[in-house]
Amino acid sequence: MYYTTSGAYRKSKMIIDYANIALTVCVGVMFILILFFRSSSGIIFPLIFLAGCLVNALTSAKRFMEKNKVAGVILAITAVVLLVLSAMCFAAVLK
Known part of the structure; x- marks a missing residue:
């Protein structure tokens, strides 16, 4: 990965990229778990x-660091929508 910025923003962008990779792997593992454990996959x-909310929130922060405000706002709104969906799913599963 090549970054044109230096200093704190460079490290922050690297950490965000690594966190996005880790979260994407977690989503892939959870998808495989859903395929194998269909009856008890409600909490997944x-x-x-x-996880999708976190990925979008981190990417939104990265876009704001890059001074790309429109993409940052769109990703932040998407993160909030996914957070609401996550809360609704938790409420439905725990009911």
Whole structure:
């Protein structure tokens, strides 16, 4: 990965990229778990929405660092929508 910025923003962007990779791997593992444990996979759906929320929130922060405000706002709104969906799924599963 090549970054044109230096200093704190460079490290922050690297950490965000590594966190996004880790969260994407977690979503892939959760998808495989859903395929194999269909009857008891109810709690995994809210976790997938929550991981998607985190990925979008981190990417939104990165876009704001790059001074790309429009993409940052769109990703932040998407993160909030996924957070609401995650809360709704948690409520439905725990009911």
